[in-house]
Amino acid sequence: MLRIPTLCALLTLTPLASALELKPLALYQSGYPEGTEIVSVQVSSMRVIVSNSAQGQVDILQLDPAKGLNRIARHSLVAEGMGEITSAIFHPSDDLFAVCIRNSDGLKNGRVEFRAAADGKLLNTVEIGIWPDSLAFSPKGDFVVVANEGEGYVRDGEGFRSDEGSISLIDLRAGVAAAKHSLITLPDLAGVEGATQAEHKRLVERMIDGEELKIPFGTSPEHIEPEYVTFSPDGTRAYVSLQENNAIAVVDVLQGKLDKVFGLGTVRHAADILDDGQYAPTAELFALREPDALAVSADGRYLISADEGDTDPKIAKTKAGLPSGGGRTVSVFDAVSGQLLGDTGSQLDDMAAQAGVYPDARSPNKGSEPEGVVSFDAFGKRLAVATLERADALALIDLDQPAQLKVVQVVGAGEGAGSGKLAPEGLAHVEHNGRHFLVTGLEKSGNVALFELLK
Structure with missing residues (x-):
């Protein structure tokens, strides 16, 4: 059984008192044992889309503060062997959603499908880059940006070969039917300060011919793996996490080009x-951040990262003086310059232990593992909420002082939190009539959890 510190020790871990707390409200059960990974909420209709990659389906839910989450539609989109849904998102206002689907051949282009929310009717298909992993609508719904991870590897003689990661920009200003796609390529990251470099000697775990192998990881475009997309509030910039590369790509949306790439350094x-x-x-953790999800503060000033980690070797096998993978933190950067302003340090794991959900078996390898993150203003505070995948929990974070972030609360995402059987991943925030709700997909349980932020 996991032991946690004594009461006196716990008191030293607790941040300054706060009246804010996340309270569980409801649980939606998909009927499947797993797979409910990505969630998105349409503010105007309070509908939620949930992806289930294992089934090739999306569910449309109605979020009712009084009744919880109720399914109003289920759309089967991808037949077995025809690819995999990797992300799904509602249009900000129109009655449609978009999904990105990777090809069953990991070295071939994926696609984005635009579909009617009411009946799932296909409105348009746009061919994009290889192995798409995440997509986002701009705040007005006039652009879509996709992170094409290019993660697939094949044998090449005695070595291995992967295709290049990239970013897709889809222009919807003339409507979905007239969608225009452009592919943004990425440069070699050798010499980019704070990004993963060859001397870090990182590896990636990849399935090749049914076998999980560890592949040496470099800086060339074939080793760049875009992971997650978020937009600035004004829609002019898209931020794309390059997780394994420990960097962020910034896209100038209106110019349709890469603006810059900046590295994220170590913790x-x-x-x-x-x-x-x-x-x-x-112990002291020395690690590359390697974020999965990103968020931008409501005023556009700050970029927030969930520093999950996704490379090997694990800590015990990392050579002395070299960083391991995964910051176990939420970090805040200046959204324009990319300058680091602060991070949560050990607080996520500290508070997970205090809540009784810390996954000690993961201590040698990324701890509670922050995965998803959203940011918003509520009750006069600038806040973030992050999903802790391995702790089966959500973390509430006060961002008012970026240089001194405070983890206010860690709360289990449902019954069995801390067991590793829930795995909250995708996360969405929505404000409705002055109330703030958080929706998260619990990938390993097949459920979706609804929380409310209370004061």
Whole structure:
């Protein structure tokens, strides 16, 4: 059984008192044992789209503060062997949604399908880059940006070959039927300060011919793997996480080109790195951030990253003096310059332990593992909420002082939190009549959880 510190020790871990808290409201059960990964909410209709890649389906839910989450439609989109849904998102205002689908051949282009929300009717298909992993509508719905991860590998003689990661920009200003696609290529990241470099000696785990292998990871475009997309509030910039590369690509949307790439550097903070049945943050973690999801603050000033980590070797096998993978943090950067302003240090794992959900078995490998993140203003505060995939929990974070971030609360995402059987991943925030709701897909349970932020 996992042991946590004594009451006196816990008191030293608790941030300054706050009246804000996340409260569980409802649970939607898909009927499937797993797969409910990505969620998106349309503010105007309070509808939620949920992807289920294993079934090739999306569910449309109605979010009713009084009744919870109720399914109003289920659309089967992808037949077995015809690809995989990797992300789904509602248009900000129109009665349609978009899904990105990767090809069953990992070295061939994927596609974005635009479909009517009411009946799932296909409105248009746009061919994009290879292995798309995430997409986002601009705030007005006039552009879509897709992160094409290019993650697939094949054998090439005695080595392995992957195709280039890229970013797709789809212009919808003339309507969905007249969608125009352009592919944004990415440069070699050698020499980009703060990004993963060859001397870091990182590896990536990839399935090749049914076998999980570890592949040396470099800086060339074939080793660049865009992961997640978010927009600035004014829609002029899109931020794309290059997770394994420990960097962010910034797209000038109106110009249709890459603006810049900036590296994210490393973290140093106390951490538990031993799987020994207790939470004891007595070691120093030195690691690349390697974020998955990103968010932008409501005023557009700050870029927030969920520093999950996605490369090997694990801490025990990382050579002395080299960083491991995964910051176990939420970090805040200046959205224009890319300058680091602050991060949560050890607080996510500290508070997960205090809540009784810290996954000690993951101590040697990325801890609670922050995955999704959203940012919004509520009750006079600038806030973020992050999903902690391995802790089966959500973290509420006060961003008012970016240089001194405070994790206000960690709360389990449902019954069995801390067991590793929920795995909250996708996360969405919606404000309705002055109330703030958070929706998260629990990938390993097949459910979707609804929370409310209360004061």
